[in-house]
Amino acid sequence: MPVRSPLLGQPCSVVGPSELRAWTVNVGVDAFPLFSEHRLCGATVLPGAAVVEIALAAAWESSGRRPYAVNDLRLERVCVIPSSGERWLRSSLSAGPGSGLSLAVTGEQGGSAGTGQIPTGARYATARIEPVTRATSVPGDLGQRISAFRKSATEKSSDSFFADLRRAGVEYRGSFRALRSLWQFGRQAYATVSSEPALGSDEEFPAWVAHPVMIDAAVQMVAAASGVQDRAFVWAGCARVMVHGKLEPDCQAFAWSHLVSEPDEVEGDVVLLGSAGRVAAELLGVRLHLLAGGGEGGPTAPALKVRREPTFAIASTFDVEPLRGRLAARMEASGLSVQVVVEPKRSGVSELTAPGGVLAANRDGVNLLLLRREDVYGDVGCTRDRGGSGKYFFLPEVGEIAHLNQYETEYLYEEIFAREAYLRHGVSLQPDDTVFDVGANIGMFALFAHHRCPGIRVFAFEPARAAFEALVENASRYFPEDGIFNFGISDGDRVIPFTFYRNSTVFSGFSPNLERDERNIRAVIHNVLQDNVVTGSMDLRPIVDRMVRDRG
Known part of the structure; x- marks a missing residue:
């Protein structure tokens, strides 16, 4: 059996016939001093990354196998951790569709860890956990794209990045400041990540599946790619998290943001790359909910917005801006509320479909790539x-x-x-x-x-x-x-x-x-x-003579 993750806690009794297994854990700062370094609007809050660790560790302990993917992660409530005392959470697994599992994380301040009678009135997070069926979802030429991106990007001090976030109300201290060198350009960001000594030794924590410091660094990268350092935000959810083995303490992170129509949300994808460019983890469809303002009064649980206006994204190697207006007018006349977005820069097919472009960024609607024959076959x-x-x-x-x-x-x-x-x-x-x-x-x-x-x-x-x-x-x-x-x-x-x-x-x-x-x-x-001209098929001299004669 795998060694239990420190964030999974201890087994407790199940409630009702639908639950398969359940655990309780005290996430107070006395038990996990690390969490005191993760603050929002003046209050210490549990990182959403902790839920990812709980989900993967629960699936691993229940089945004895890995890796698993965390799908449709929904962080429904901010979990405020008191400056002293306990903060108990209860995590439970139920049977999901197919071979998958469903996770629910609930709890309230106080409660007893030994009996499993933790109050369940406050639900903090839900997710579906399924076996990973493919090695990776990232583009095969990601390394080349990162290299090209860094040539045109601007390096920014990570201290400046964290200072901007602190002024907005999101404060990362100590180990949670794992981003080192940071590059930003357009809707993309790249950084080197070093989490030493936050991960601890293998002897101290042998069963970390996805350490919260590493996953939280990936979430920070989505904020960097989206350019929202001037707004306080909470991690609201994620379409898919995959961790491909043990995360290294030193790695690279590359993120690109999506186009979304909600004014108070941003979304993006991020990849963590280990040694030799190996894909260590990927977080797809990371959603950040932007808060109205900071302050010292502490955060409130944001109401997550599910409905979004779909996007009709068009990319082409030729000018299609006139089409955008006609298409938007036609949609409006038909009673459809659709945001029409056009790739502003005409370029090659590979650039139009690369991370950071409108097609890769659009996950809420329809993508249209317009090509001519010469675009496909490369005719000169x-x-x-x-x-x-x-x-x-x-x-x-x-x-x-x-x-x-x-x-x-x-x-x-x-x-x-x-x-x-x-x-x-x-x-x-x-x-x-x-x-x-x-x-x-x-x-x-x-x-x-x-x-x-x-x-x-x-x-x-x-x-x-x-x-x-x-x-x-x-x-x-x-x-x-x-x-x-x-x-x-x-x-x-x-x-x-x-x-x-x-x-x-x-x-x-x-x-x-x-x-x-x-x-x-x-x-x-x-x-x-x-x-x-096929060799020998015609005499070229008369044609050359005429073209030379008319050269002036």
Whole structure:
């Protein structure tokens, strides 16, 4: 039999035919001094994470097997712990659906631990406990996503994070301040977690299943990802908690928040990663209930809101903002109360479905991912005209860009993205680099630099008006914070003639050489045509001659 968790307490008598087993435990600060470090609005309160430990420990002791998942966790009442004396809780298991179990945690201040006659008028929490049927629910490329996130995120002092929470009424002391380095960006957060010495030694507490300090740190990460450090909150519930083995005292945490329509709630997912990136625990659908204000009067039990306005989330690699308004109007005309949300940044399919995006965040309604054929198969090209607004080209891994000539754009994609010809001879890109792109044309290298290193900064210079206009549009979509300039770079301040080849813009410049330019243009056009025509099927020279003749 497993050694009993300290938070499960001692067995007591069952009540009625539905209960299978029951336990009582004194969670007063004399028995668990650790809980004195977890305070809300001036009062010591039992962490909701303690209920997770009770649920997993009860299932483990009852069946002798692990791991189990805690599903539909509902923390219905704040359990205030007196500064001295006892605080008894009663935990009971009943048969649930299938092979699962149902947990109820009840109790009131006072009562006797030996007889099981703990008053049950106050119900603090309920949950369903079921065997884990799959190893993990997190994305397989989570490590890569964390790495990309940290390149664009801002590091924040964990002391500052906890100070903000304390001013709002949520105070973590000592062991419950396990978050160390903390990064935040958008609806995501990453942190290193160190809980030493809170977990204690294996000899002291050999049967901790999911130590409350670790689980509470995960809940704190949802608050960080949601940006609610200025509001007092309580953990109201969770869709699913899975612990995959013993939690390590040092780990990483990555959280992303969801879109919810309730003004007084936030929700998110969080993953704890152990050594070598192993998924140690995951909490899905963590709900935080925001309180009206802090103060020293102590918290009251918040009424949990169950009904939510569903969300219709749309993500696409092209502009679908006009669809949002039409869809919202149609829903309203049909008498449906639905929140329509559109992913504001058009990007690749993997980015649209990543944690922190509107699709991953939406758990209360319908998700719609709009794709074109080239989005799925990664076709280069698909140039199309938009009347007076110019030409647009689908660029794999980036999205739709403004451009001028298809053969040039294909050539630049092959040279810059496919062959990475600009990263040679010791040239490299790092996340904090600043790049001067002189002769930026439509911004292909700036697009590549931001795709390779999201935190990079580019200053792009392009004197040709037509190319500059395309550069401005691409910058507004994909790198709006960079510097864009409609002039060239020289060793002095002067005005000199500029030769612009309308159909061969990459060969435009201040020092034209007609013979050299024609030779280079012929080579580029011939190579592009050859890549798109079956070898020997036609004579390419007449086509090259015509394109070179019309290059000016």
